[in-house]
Structure formats: structure tokens, C-alpha cells
Amino acid sequence: MDDRAMITGATAGLGAEFAEQLAALGNSLILVARDAARLEEKAAGLRSRFGVSVEVLVADLHDDDGVRRVLDRLRDSGEPVSILVNNAGYGLPKSFEANPLGDELNHAAIHLTVPLALSHAALEGMLARGSGRIVNVASVAGFTPRGTYGALKAAMINFSTWANFAYRRRGVTVMALCPGFVHTEFHQRMGMDKGAVPRWMWLNAAEVVRDALKDLSAGKAVSIPSLRYKVLAFIARNAPSSLVASLAARGR
């Protein structure tokens, strides 16, 4: 790979790891998130270690102006983006009815309508050039009924599966990445006790991203890192839905 990649949510967790591994492969980067100081620090480290060009785009993806600036950058055909990683996201701490409606709508936007908007803008140039790659960071939660988080991730898995089929003949790979529990800032930001999840269920961000990039190169529509989660996802897709719902209700 030797392209320009835009990664949303690049300050922490999986997004920071995508930035690291894509820079190590020689790609230029555009890092998107809200925390400007953290983005600049990350960008400086990547430039000095890998010698690649790194742009910083400070944007809140809950904000119309922030989304518009990211869309404008994706549509800039002078310095085209050939890899888009729709990764920014978080979980809400409570159940649907207990969360304020505004929080649920922001959550729906960051996991669904913003990635769709960014994919739409990126596809313009990718289809015209006949090449490009889009990773939509979903979750194994998308294979189970688990509140709005699972529902939104399910929609991105379904969209990516369709888009991969629709665009692969035109040179564009679209892939949903479906990790299980990964050590990042996600659970801490949500106020969740990580100790409640058995140790064997945790993955490392580096392994998840390595598997994802391998599957992306292979043109896969859905990537499920690790054998244990491939098995769990198979069970979730094939077991009776009432059983899957009751098992999924035990965790977030």
C-alpha cells in the first residue's frame, strides 16, 4: 500500500492503531477527531517515525460544520483519499429508553449516518479512479440484538456487504470490521467495568487491525478478527434468535 488514508477517531484505540499500521506501510494519513492536541501529538510521532505526510483535521462528527469539513476534504480531487476508515464511535451507558433522545440521535449519527455520508463522498473519487478501500468499523454486536448499538452496527454490516458486492467490479472494496471486546478507551469512556468481561474475550487493537488489513487486501466484505469470535459470530448468526437475545442481554 502507498496511498492516502483518512481515519476517523484516530486519537485512541482502533483508530490510532489503524494510523500506526497504515503509516508503517508507507501511506499518507489524514487523522480526524475532536482532541486537537492529541491529534497533533499523534501526527508528529507518525511523521518522525515513518516519514509519511500526516494531515490533522479537527472535527466533531456530531456537528454539521465538522462533518461538512470532513466531506469537503474527501471530495478534494487534488489530493485524493484512497482509503477511508470510518471508525469514530462510542457506546451509551444506559438502555435505549433511559438515554436522553438527543444522545441516542447523536449515537445513531456517529455509527450510521456519518459513516454513510463519508462513504458517499469518498466513493465519488474512488469510483471515478477505479480504485479505493473503505473500512466501516462495526462490531460482532451487529450479529446480535443488543440495543441501538447492535442495531446500528448491523446496519453497517449489511450496507458494507451490499456495497462490497456492488462496487468490487469497479475497483472499490468496502468492508465491515467486526471485532469483539478490544482493549481501547471505549469501555472506560462508557463507564463500564472491564472486569465483568472474561479475560479470554479480550483482543488487542494491534491484532485486530492486522487481521483487518489482511482481510481488506483480500477484498472481504466482512472481517471478524480471531478464531474465537469467528465461532461466536457463526453461533450468533445460526442459533435460535431468542437464545441469542438472552445471551446477548448479559453484556454490552
Ligand SMILES: NC(=O)c1ccc[n+]([C@@H]2O[C@H](COP(=O)([O-])OP(=O)(O)OC[C@H]3O[C@@H](n4cnc5c(N)ncnc54)[C@H](OP(=O)(O)O)[C@@H]3O)[C@@H](O)[C@H]2O)c1
Ligand atoms: N473497543 C471495543 O471493544 C470495540 C468492539 C467492537 C467495535 N468497536 C468500535 O470501534 C470503533 C472505535 O472504538 P475504540 O474502541 O477504538 O474506542 P476509543 O478508544 O474510545 O476511541 C474512540 C475514538 O473516536 C473518537 N470520537 C468519539 N466521538 C467523536 C466525535 N463526536 N467526533 C469525532 N471523533 C470522535 C475519539 O476521539 P476524540 O475523543 O479525540 O474525538 C477516539 O479517537 C467504534 O466505532 C466502536 O464502536 C469497539
